[in-house]
Amino acid sequence: MIPVPKTFDDAIAFHGHSCPGLALGYRATQHALNVLHAERSEDEDLVAIVENDACGVDAVQVLAGCSVGKGNLILRDLGKHAYTFINRKTGKAVRLVQRPESLIERIDPVASALRGKVMNGTATPAERREFQERQTEVIKKILTIPVKDLYIVKDVKPEIPGRAKIFRSVQCASCGEMVAEHRARVRDGKFVCIPCAGDYSRGW
Numbered sequence: 001m002i003p004v005p006k007t008f009d010d011a012i013a014f015h016g017h018s019c020p021g022l023a024l025g026y027r028a029t030q031h032a033l034n035v036l037h038a039e040r041s042e043d044e045d046l047v048a049i050v051e052n053d054a055c056g057v058d059a060v061q062v063l064a065g066c067s068v069g070k071g072n073l074i075l076r077d078l079g080k081h082a083y084t085f086i087n088r089k090t091g092k093a094v095r096l097v098q099r100p101e102s103l104i105e106r107i108d109p110v111a112s113a114l115r116g117k118v119m120n121g122t123a124t125p126a127e128r129r130e131f132q133e134r135q136t137e138v139i140k141k142i143l144t145i146p147v148k149d150l151y152i153v154k155d156v157k158p159e160i161p162g163r164a165k166i167f168r169s170v171q172c173a174s175c176g177e178m179v180a181e182h183r184a185r186v187r188d189g190k191f192v193c194i195p196c197a198g199d200y201s202r203g204w
Contacts, residue, residue: 006040006063008143015058020104020135023142024081024150025056028096029063031147032085035094041065044072044163045088051080071164086160093158096151103150107141108134172196 008026012018029048033039038046041064048066050057053075060066060083066073081098105112111134117123118131147153169178173190185197 008059011059011062014062015055018136018139019055020138020142021055022059023139024098024103025054025059025083026063027142027147027150028056028083029060029085031096031151031153032083032094033064035153036085036087036090036092038064038085038087038089041070041072044070047072047074047086047088047161049074049076049084049086049158049161051076051078051082051084053077054081056081056083074161084156084158086158088160091160093156093160095154095156095158096147097154098151099149103142104138107138111135111138 008018008023011022011026015022032048033046036046040046046064046066048060048064050060050073057073057075061073064085068075082095084093084095086093102112104115111131114123114127114131114134118128123131142150167180167182170181170184170191171177172179172184172193173187174192174196177193179191179193181191183194184191185194186192187197
């Protein structure tokens with residue numbers, strides 16, 4: 001059975017609203033799946049390394065099937081709008097980095113100016129309505145213009161991360177709650193969870 005590709009509407013339903021950031025993540029993921037000849041990952045065959053914790057990551061989860069729970073979504077929050085996708089089956093990978101030019105300003109300078117007023121709370125009701133209308137058009141553009149106008153696309157050869165491991169749990173000697181062994185600390189010769197371990201200034 002061939003999986004049905006997820007749509008932008010699916011991403012909106014998951015994320016909760018439509019926005020340029022979600023559209024950007026959708027286009028990055030869509031392009032990566034095409035380049036890597038991959039489908040939505042049911043297991044860990046496709047890996048996504050994301051370098052931000054912004055709206056676009058939700059599109060990655062929906063379209064690529066990458067998630068923290070499966071271990072094939074790796075968050076390296078470097079504050080960059082950059083996404084690396086790896087196909088474990090082929091060893092091929094692609095990295096997309098958002099272009100440095102202000103995207104919304106390029107597409108619609110008026111929307112860009114209104115965005116500032118909306119964000120700082122100085123926009124009038126009429127300006128808010130105009131901004132929403134213009135933003136809808138900006139999102140449509142993001143979903144249709146060539147990917148090269150949104151991202152710098154690079155073929156890369158990253159180190160392929162190991163598959164997710166399942167660790168046994170141990171009981172914290174302080175609070176009694178169970179904690180994954182690899183996240184436990186040792187205090188006075190006993191396993192404790194990170195909150196109970198306190199603030200260590202050395203070695204952690």
